[in-house]
Amino acid sequence: MSTEAHEDRISSVSKKFGITPEDYMLPARHMINLLNVDGTLREESDQGTEPGHEYPLPSPAELMDAYSALAVGRRVNDQNSALVRQGRMAVYPSSHGQEACQVAAALCLEDGDWLFPTYRDTVAVLTKGVAPMEVMTSFRGEWHCGYDPKAYHCAPMSTPLTTQLLHGVGVAHAAKLRGENTVVVAMCGDGATSEGDFHEALNFAAVFKLPVIFFVQNNKYAISVPLSQQSAAPSLAHKAVGYGMAGERVDGNDLMALMAVMRRAVRLAREGNGPLLIEAHTYRMQAHTNADDDKRYREDSEVQEWIAKDPVTRMHAYLDDAGLLTEEAQAKITERAEAIAKKLRDGMNQDANTPPSELFEHVFASKTTQLAEQQALLADELAREEA
Amino acid sequence: MTATTSHVNPNVSDATARAAAKAATQNQPVTFGKALNTALADALVANDSTVIFGEDVGTLGGVFRITDGLTARFGSERCFDTPLAESGIVGMAIGMAMNGMRPVIEMQFDAFAYPAFEQIASHVAKMHNRTRGKVDLPMVIRIPYAGGVGGVEHHCDSSEAYYAHTPGLKVFTPATVKDAYLMLREAIDSPDPVIFFEPKKLYWSKEQVDLQALASDYEAKRAATTEGTARIARAGSDATLITYGPSVSTAMEAAKLAAEEGISLEVIDIRTIVPFDDETVCASVRKTGRAIVVAEAQGFVSVASEIVARVQERCFHSLAAPVLRVTGFDIPYPAPTLEKYNLPSAERILDAVDQLQWEA
Numbered sequence: 001m002s003t004e005a006h007e008d009r010i011s012s013v014s015k016k017f018g019i020t021p022e023d024y025m026l027p028a029r030h031m032i033n034l035l036n037v038d039g040t041l042r043e044e045s046d047q048g049t050e051p052g053h054e055y056p057l058p059s060p061a062e063l064m065d066a067y068s069a070l071a072v073g074r075r076v077n078d079q080n081s082a083l084v085r086q087g088r089m090a091v092y093p094s095s096h097g098q099e100a101c102q103v104a105a106a107l108c109l110e111d112g113d114w115l116f117p118t119y120r121d122t123v124a125v126l127t128k129g130v131a132p133m134e135v136m137t138s139f140r141g142e143w144h145c146g147y148d149p150k151a152y153h154c155a156p157m158s159t160p161l162t163t164q165l166l167h168g169v170g171v172a173h174a175a176k177l178r179g180e181n182t183v184v185v186a187m188c189g190d191g192a193t194s195e196g197d198f199h200e201a202l203n204f205a206a207v208f209k210l211p212v213i214f215f216v217q218n219n220k221y222a223i224s225v226p227l228s229q230q231s232a233a234p235s236l237a238h239k240a241v242g243y244g245m246a247g248e249r250v251d252g253n254d255l256m257a258l259m260a261v262m263r264r265a266v267r268l269a270r271e272g273n274g275p276l277l278i279e280a281h282t283y284r285m286q287a288h289t290n291a292d293d294d295k296r297y298r299e300d301s302e303v304q305e306w307i308a309k310d311p312v313t314r315m316h317a318y319l320d321d322a323g324l325l326t327e328e329a330q331a332k333i334t335e336r337a338e339a340i341a342k343k344l345r346d347g348m349n350q351d352a353n354t355p356p357s358e359l360f361e362h363v364f365a366s367k368t369t370q371l372a373e374q375q376a377l378l379a380d381e382l383a384r385e386e387a
Numbered sequence: 388m389t390a391t392t393s394h395v396n397p398n399v400s401d402a403t404a405r406a407a408a409k410a411a412t413q414n415q416p417v418t419f420g421k422a423l424n425t426a427l428a429d430a431l432v433a434n435d436s437t438v439i440f441g442e443d444v445g446t447l448g449g450v451f452r453i454t455d456g457l458t459a460r461f462g463s464e465r466c467f468d469t470p471l472a473e474s475g476i477v478g479m480a481i482g483m484a485m486n487g488m489r490p491v492i493e494m495q496f497d498a499f500a501y502p503a504f505e506q507i508a509s510h511v512a513k514m515h516n517r518t519r520g521k522v523d524l525p526m527v528i529r530i531p532y533a534g535g536v537g538g539v540e541h542h543c544d545s546s547e548a549y550y551a552h553t554p555g556l557k558v559f560t561p562a563t564v565k566d567a568y569l570m571l572r573e574a575i576d577s578p579d580p581v582i583f584f585e586p587k588k589l590y591w592s593k594e595q596v597d598l599q600a601l602a603s604d605y606e607a608k609r610a611a612t613t614e615g616t617a618r619i620a621r622a623g624s625d626a627t628l629i630t631y632g633p634s635v636s637t638a639m640e641a642a643k644l645a646a647e648e649g650i651s652l653e654v655i656d657i658r659t660i661v662p663f664d665d666e667t668v669c670a671s672v673r674k675t676g677r678a679i680v681v682a683e684a685q686g687f688v689s690v691a692s693e694i695v696a697r698v699q700e701r702c703f704h705s706l707a708a709p710v711l712r713v714t715g716f717d718i719p720y721p722a723p724t725l726e727k728y729n730l731p732s733a734e735r736i737l738d739a740v741d742q743l744q745w746e747a
Contacts, residue, residue, distance in 0.1 A: 114486075148521040149485070156517055160509045166475055167510070170482020170490075177438070177464055177488070196502070200475030207470055362520040363555050365578035368615070368662040 009209060010244060013273045017052035024246055027237040028053035031249035031281055034257040037309050039317025047257075053248065055260040060324050066103055066255050067315050067325070068333045073099035073123035074312050075337035079344050080122070080136065084290045088348040090141035093120045097253070097285030100311035101217045103127050104258035104280075105185050108213075108266045116155045116168035116186040120217075120284075124187065128154045132340050133347040142352050143359065161192040165201035165214060172210040183269050184212045185262075191222020193239065194230050202277065206243040211269035213262070214277045217252060219284040224297035240277035252280030253311040256318065283309070356382065416593035422564045423453050423585065425598045426571035427491065431461050433606065434489060437575060439466040441476055441493030441529075450495055451531055451590055477503040477528065481510050484524040484580075491575055497532040498541035504549070511580045512555030527574045527581045532560075533633040533683050535588035535730060537723035543587075544720055545684030547632075550582040551660045551693075557614070558660040560584035562635035564594035565601065566658060570613045572605050577614070586633035614659050617667040623653035626677035626743055629668055629694055631657035634681045634731055641681075641736035650740060660690055668694070669701045676707040677743045681731050686714030708744040 014024035030048035032055055035041060041057075049055055058066070077096045083089040095102055098120070106115060106127035115128050125135045130147045137146020138157065145156035155171075158164035168186035175182035192198060193216060205212040216236050220227055233239055240247025246268070250261040258280060265276045283306040287294040294303075319325035360367060360375040367375070430437045439454055445468040448455030457466040469476050473494060480490035494500035500507075507528065514524050534543035551558045557579050561567040567585070574581035604610040620635060621642050628638040635656045642652040653671050657664065672678045678698055682691040695710045713731045721729050 143516075144519045145517050149518055150521060155485070156514075160505060163478060163506060163510060166478025166506070167482035167485060169475075170479040170484070171486040172482070173479060174483040174486035174488045197474055197478060197506075200470075200472040200478065203470050203472065204475045204479055358519075362516045362518075364557070364662075365515070365520075365523060369665065370663065 009272075009274060013246075013268065014052070019052035022241070023052055025241040025244065027235060027240070027247045027249045027279070031251055032257050032261050033251040033254055034260065035251075035254045035314055035318055037314055039314050039321060041318070048249075055257070055264060058256060058259040058263070060322070062259060063256060063315075063319065064324055064329065066107055066259055067319055068336065069103040069107060069127045070099050070255055070312055070315055071333045072337045072340055073102055073127065075341050076123060076126060076132065076344065079341040080139070081286070081290070083344065083348050089136065089139050091289050091291065092122075092136075092139050093289045094286045095120050095123050095284075097306065097310065098217055098219055098282045099123055100255040100258050100315070101215070101252045101280045101282055104255065104262045105187055105215050107259065108262035109183060109185055112153065112180070113183045113185070113266075114153045114155065114168065114171050116164045116171075116184060117157045118161070118164070118187055118189065118192070119157045119159050120189065121157060121187050125154055125157060126340075128152060130154055132343050136344065136348070140348060140352055142354065144362075162188050162195040162197040162201065164188075165212075166197055166204065168212055169201050169205045169208075169210055172205070172212050173208055176208075176210060181270055182211065183266050184210075185215055185266075186212055187215045187217065189222065190216060190218040190220065190227050190236060191225065191230055192216075193236050194222075202239070202243045202245065202275070205275035206245045209272070209274040211272070212275040213265045213269055214275060215262070216277065216279045217282055218279050219252075219282050221284060221288075221294075221298070223288045223292060224294075226297075235279060237277055237279040243275075243277075245275045245277060246273075247277040247279070249279050249281065252282030253306075253309045253314065255311055255315045282311075417564055417596045417598055418590065419561075419564050419567045419585075419592050419594075420451060420453055420590040422567040422596065422598060423571055424455055424457075425602070426568045426575075427454060427457060428460065429602050429606075430489075430491065430572060430575040431457065431465055434575075436487060437465070437489045437491060438483065439491045439493075440469050440480075442469065442471055442473075442495050444468060444493050449493060451587070453529070453531075453585075453590075454493065473500060473503040474506050477506040477511065480526050480528075481506065481514065481524060484526045485514070485522055489525045489527075489575060491527045491529065494528060494530045496538075496542045497530055497544040497546045500528070500530050500546065503528075507550070507556070507582070508553050512553045515579070516555060523578045524580045525576075525578050527571075527577075527583050529571075529583045529585060531587045531590075532584045533586050533588065534720060534722060534726050535586075535633060535683075537726070538587070539722050540720070543722045543726065545633075545682070545715065547582075547584055547660060548684060548689050551690055555580070556661060557581045558584065559614070559658065560586065560632035560660065561613075561658065562586065562589065562620070562632055562656050564592065564596050566613060566618070566656075568596070568598060568601050569605060569610055570658065573612070573614055584632060588633055589636070592636075615662040615664050616658065617664040618656040618658055619653065619667070619671070620656045621652070621654040623651040623675065625651045625675055626679065626740060627653045627655060627668075627671040627675045628679050628681055628736065629655045629657065629671075629698070630681040631660060631690075632683070634683050637731055637733055638681045638736060641733040641740070644733055644737060645740060652740070657694075663697070665697060665701065668698065672698050672702045672710075673705040676705055678702075678706075679711045679713055679736065679739050679743070681713045681736055683715050683730060685717045686712050687717045689714060708742075711739045711742060713739050
């Protein structure tokens, strides 16, 4: 691809919006924010939008679906944390407080589109349609990811930071070569943007003009290290311009804004305008995992401040005020959330029962002689134990 | 070659020229590099999902010209250049393989593959296992490796142990022109990810091989499988030299010299380090009772160490002498002025043969 072709693409989309290529690539001056923390709709002049960065409000039906997934997500987060305390789950990196980001990342996609999540993105994976117990498989100490990535178009939740962004780039590239119109949402956190693969993934996606949305949940901490020690950039979204792609900042606790921003990004990507980088400002309300002690690195007052910005209560207030969330609708959502929580409790209360012999089965497509020998050795040990 | 021929014989018809060119090809020695290039081209023809990419593999045809002409013939969607970033190349290949492609990617040099090591060790090697067999990664990572070409620092590493040590990776390394073709075709068709180590010093080596016949044999499944099958490169009866890749030719030279002194050495070319052919190796050692492992890589915690361990575990009662190793020294590769002192030589191998407790 020639440099001219690349400039053409950016200038054609910027022309469409009536702005310069630089203004297309640079995020709007303020982050996109449609709802106040009390759930009231912000004045249009106060939404952070500007020419070329305009966001029509999502439809009531869209918002109700999203809120339902949001409420389920919150319930699942809290259920899982409880299961860890009860010793039924090995570990759980909760996304409590980040559920709006989780839900928007999955809901903006269509069936054939792919999601590339991290270990904190269980609610996004669940929202993409993966069965609850399958999502949580690895967190109960199992050795595999628990679901079929190809069936759900959802990659295994990645532990090595930002490595999965490149896999998302590859999935989009393969689809593009076959003439398919697949969009990929590839997720990572603020700390992960320091990794080399973040750079390589954004650069590859931009050079090959691939329909990938890089979705950064800036939850302010990488375990204990604050954003100020990760990056000196004006914002993480500003990194986009360095790759020749568009960046945008959005309030990550404002589900309405997230739905608007993510849906527009997916549409632009699907139309062939290349990748986009979206930075969502949110907050990790709980410790990194149950093994972490967040009192060592942040003040409780800071956490308290973010309680007021909670994404669930904010969306609830808006829908309630708008008369969309009837008692009946809320009851239905609660029922659904409770049913999934029960599924998780019931599932986790049964011991995982994978035969150890299976550990040798999937290392390669078919077992090598050496693996067959080792499998037989373990089988023999187990047989003697039983005898 | 064809162009030159038609210049010399301007009146000859096209058909005659083609036939002459074909006959010439069949009778011409073929280089190791040409065999790899032909294997890549044939794989692109055989399967629409095959894609080739890496640094300088497009217009330039690769720094060693292994992808020469592929972009011109198949187009820039089948063989293309990427930004200069090895982790990106491997990571993108993983995603493409997840989504139905068969990527064949080139790491420009052995030591330049290290930035991709996380992608290789954490994902290429584990995706099939992590997804309980649901996602396979049929991809090949080609790595020109080892020394003997006067290369400078970072261009001569023998890095095979890193990959062979990682469960989930297959590790191939051909030592003949014929194997270069067959093993690359097999690697590309494998459902498993293959790290394909190409000994640089062999790129220009030539053999009389009919690549067209080889291609037909391979595609008709008449060619013997190389994966997991060591090759008896030279039959012998007194001791076994177990070796692979760039060291096979050195071992063959040593065997030839030994024969002049009346010592019959068998040379086993491992071909695929993973999966490993214990059977062929052990059958040979049980027959000869003596063995030396020859490898260019530094010896400490190496593939050579593993082979020695496997042989003594399985053949202890057949051994008349300890199994020895002739390997590179445990030093950073001393390219290029002093590399000859580091590389296992036929003389160093013969010195080791002398130590195999021949006295009755």
